[in-house]
Every structure is written in C-alpha cells, then in structure tokens.
Amino acid sequence: MAYENIRLEIEDAIAVLTIDRPKALNALNSKTFHEIESALNSLPPTVRALIVTGGGDKAFVAGADIAEMVSIGAAQAREFSALGHRVMQQLEQLSIPTIAAVNGFALGGGCELALACDLIYASEKAKLGVPEVTLGVIPGFGGTQRLARLVGKMRAKELLFTGERVDAAKAKEIGLVLEVLPADQLLAHCKTVAGKLLKNGPLAVAQAKRIVEFGADQDLRAANELERQGFAVLFGSEDQKEGMKAFLEKRPAAFSGK
Ligand code: DAK
Numbered sequence: 001m002a003y004e005n006i007r008l009e010i011e012d013a014i015a016v017l018t019i020d021r022p023k024a025l026n027a028l029n030s031k032t033f034h035e036i037e038s039a040l041n042s043l044p045p046t047v048r049a050l051i052v053t054g055g056g057d058k059a060f061v062a063g064a065d066i067a068e069m070v071s072i073g074a075a076q077a078r079e080f081s082a083l084g085h086r087v088m089q090q091l092e093q094l095s096i097p098t099i100a101a102v103n104g105f106a107l108g109g110g111c112e113l114a115l116a117c118d119l120i121y122a123s124e125k126a127k128l129g130v131p132e133v134t135l136g137v138i139p140g141f142g143g144t145q146r147l148a149r150l151v152g153k154m155r156a157k158e159l160l161f162t163g164e165r166v167d168a169a170k171a172k173e174i175g176l177v178l179e180v181l182p183a184d185q186l187l188a189h190c191k192t193v194a195g196k197l198l199k200n201g202p203l204a205v206a207q208a209k210r211i212v213e214f215g216a217d218q219d220l221r222a223a224n225e226l227e228r229q230g231f232a233v234l235f236g237s238e239d240q241k242e243g244m245k246a247f248l249e250k251r252p253a254a255f256s257g258k
Contacts, residue, residue, distance in 0.1 A: 001042060005032040007055065008039045013048040014194045016187075019113075022056030028109045029065035030080065033087050040090050048202055048257075049194035050094065052117055053101040053187060054110075060102045060126065061110030066135065077140070084109065084141035088116040092213060095206040097197050101190040102126045102177065107165065112143035115150060118209060120176065121190055122168040123183040128176060129165035149216065151175050201239040202257040207231075 007018040017039055019026040043050070054060035064084065072080065091098060091113075100106075100114035102122040111128050114120050122128070130147065132138050138160070139147075148156035151174050159166070168180040181189045197205060207230040215223030234240050238258040246253035 001038065003035045003039065005029070006035045006039060008042070010044070010047060013046060013198050014051065014191060015043055015047045015049070016051045016053065018053050018055045019061050020055030022058070024065065024067070025059035025062035025105060026054045026056070026110070027062050027065040027067075028084070028113070029068045030083060032065075033083050037087050037090060040087075040094065043094075043096075048096050048198050050096055050098045051101055051187070051190045051194060052091075052098060052113065053190075054103050054106075057104070057183075059104040059110070060100070060106040061113050062105045063108030063110050063131075064140065081140040084112070088112060088141050088146075091116045095209070096202075097194070097205060097209060099190045099194060101186050102128065102168075103183065103186055105165075108132050108139060108143075109141055112139055112141040112146065115143060115146040116141075119178055119193065121179050121181060121186060121193070122171055122177040123186040124168055124180055125183050126168040126171065126177070126180075127165040128168075128171045129163065130159050131163035131165070133161065134163040147176075199252075201234075201237075201243055201253070201255045203237050203239050204234055204243075207234060 005019070005021045007020050009016045017036070019032065021027065021032065069080065097119065098117040100117035100120045102114050102120060104123070104125055106114050106126060106128045108130055111130050130139050130143055138144060144156070144160060147159065155174050166174070168177065171177045172180050211226050211230045215226050239255045242255060243253045
C-alpha cells in the first residue's frame with residue numbers, strides 16, 4: 001500500500017516503520033496516525049519484530065502536528081486525542097516486540113510514540129521531552145501515564161512541568177532510553193536486538209510482553225495470576241516441547257510459533 005507520511009519496509013521477520021514527513025520534522029497529524037494504524041493492521045504474521053524510527057536526519061517525531069491543532073476546539077481535540085490513544089494502544093498491544101529507534105527530536109507526541117514501544121534506543125543526537133505545557137496543553141496520547149510509569153512520578157512531573165528537553169545521555173540516566181548509540185549505528189543496533197529476540201519462542205515472547213503490559217496495571221496477586229495462566233498456556237504449545245527438547249539434545253531450538 002502506498003503511504004504519504006510513513007514508510008513500511010519489511011526485511012524477512014523485521015518490519016521498519018518510518019514516520020516520514022521530514023519537512024514538518026515528522027510531526028503526527030491525523031493522516032499520519034491513520035497511516036500508522038493501517039500499516040500496523042497490514043503486518044503479515046511472518047513479521048516478528050517492529051522497529052519505529054523517523055525519516056530525515058533531524059527528528060524521530062517532533063510532536064503532534066501543531067499546525068493541525070492550533071485552531072481546533074474541544075470536540076475535535078477529543079477526537080484527535082482518541083485517535084492518538086487508539087494508535088498508541090494498538091502499538092503497545094501488538095503481540096510482537098516493538099523497538100523505538102529515536103534518531104533525533106522525540107518531543108511531545110513523538111516521545112509518547114516512543115513510550116508506546118517496548119524498548120527505546122537513542123542516537124547521540126536524540127533529544128527527548130514533553131514540551132506541551134509550553135504550548136498551553138498537556139500530552140494527549142497517554143504520555144503522562146506511560147512516562148510516569150517508566151521513569152517514576154517525580155521525574156515525569158519534572159519533565160512535564162518544565163517542558164524541558166533532555167539529551168540522550170540524561171535520558172539514559174533517568175531510564176527513559178535503554179542505550180545511546182552513535183547516529184550511524186542506531187538502526188543496525190535495533191536490528192541486532194530484534195534479531196536476538198527472533199531466536200526465541202515467539203509465543204513465549206508474546207506472553208512475556210502481554211503479562212508485563214497487563215500485569216503492570218494490576219495488584220501483585222492478580223498480576224501473578226496472569227503469569228501463572230500464561231506459563232500454563234505455553235505448556236500446550238509445540239514451542240515449549242521443542243525448546244526444552246532442543247536444550248536436552250544440545251542443539252538450537254527451531255521454534256514454529258505453534
Ligand atoms: N508540528 C508541526 N510542525 C512542526 C512541529 C510540530 N510539532 N515541529 C516542527 N515543525 C515544523 C516547523 O514548523 C518547521 O516548519 P517550516 O517553518 O519549515 O514550515 C519545520 O518543522 C522545521 O522546524 P524548525 O524550523 O522549528 O526546526 P529547528 O531545528 O529550528 O527546531 C525543534 C527543531 C524540534 C526544536 C522545533 O521544531 C520545535 O520546538 N518543534 C515543536 C516541538 C514541540 O513543541 N512538540 C510538541 C508538540 S505538542 C492533545 C493531543 C496531542 C497533544 C496534546 C494534546 N489533545 C488532543 C488533548 C500533543 C501535543 C504535542 O505533541
């Protein structure tokens with residue numbers, strides 16, 4: 001399918017989704033959100049990891065599109081926010097692991113997009129932040145909640161109240177990104193990480209993701225019950241038999257995802 005504001009490239013089991021509107025530093029307008037939604041819906045089952053990055057050499061995503069938002073009213077804002085939430089949740093709930101390759105500015109909605117991914121790696125050039133208060137608003141795509149859950153309430157409040165950007169090193173220090181890479185190595189690093197995940201049982205990786213995601217919002221007892229159920233379900237899979245047999249036979253496992 002032809003897209004205007006994004007690119008979806010699939011190399012074997014890894015898909016790379018590039019938000020590609022460099023003239024607006026890849027800002028997210030409604031059209032871009034609809035294209036992301038449709039790209040995510042179109043992923044074939046052979047894809048087992050997704051990398052999200054930004055087109056051009058400056059930005060991952062510089063935010064929601066301010067030009068589109070400047071004159072909207074409350075009703076449209078609610079619609080736009082609902083669209084953004086839907087897409088972020090879709091990304092968060094994909095059964096495959098997702099990796100944000102933050103190659104430049106990840107501000108506002110761009111930071112929220114990275115936060116909806118499972119793993120975040122950044123280039124040395126990256127700058128991250130949630131500057132919405134400087135525009136008289138707050139993040140509208142789940143960023144307040146995902147940020148606080150990732151870096152803790154107080155760090156999140158500091159970023160949200162000041163609207164200040166942090167560089168990649170500081171982002172790593174506060175746990176907002178996992179690692180910082182030279183710009184020309186970022187994508188290759190993300191593909192290497194994706195490649196490692198691909199060696200593992202896909203059903204097990206999907207369960208681990210689901211249980212961390214859903215468990216994080218529940219009390220410990222309920223979350224542990226989720227883990228027990230997920231653990232048991234995997235024992236009905238061919239992958240569990242194959243993984244354990246392969247170990248005992250001292251050979252690499254050949255997982256089928258069944
Ligand atoms: N939206 C639209 N256009 C953007 C943009 C954005 N977020 N960011 C940059 N651009 C455009 C610029 O307007 C400029 O366009 P032209 O003037 O060339 O036409 C072009 O991209 C290049 O940008 P600059 O000339 O500004 O580039 P610089 O290198 O000088 O500066 C920058 C880079 C990233 C520091 C700067 O562009 C910047 O500060 N951008 C805005 C960053 C920002 O504030 N992001 C947060 C956006 S607000 C809600 C829904 C959503 C949200 C909130 C509520 N509800 C519905 C309730 C979320 C809000 C946000 O994400």
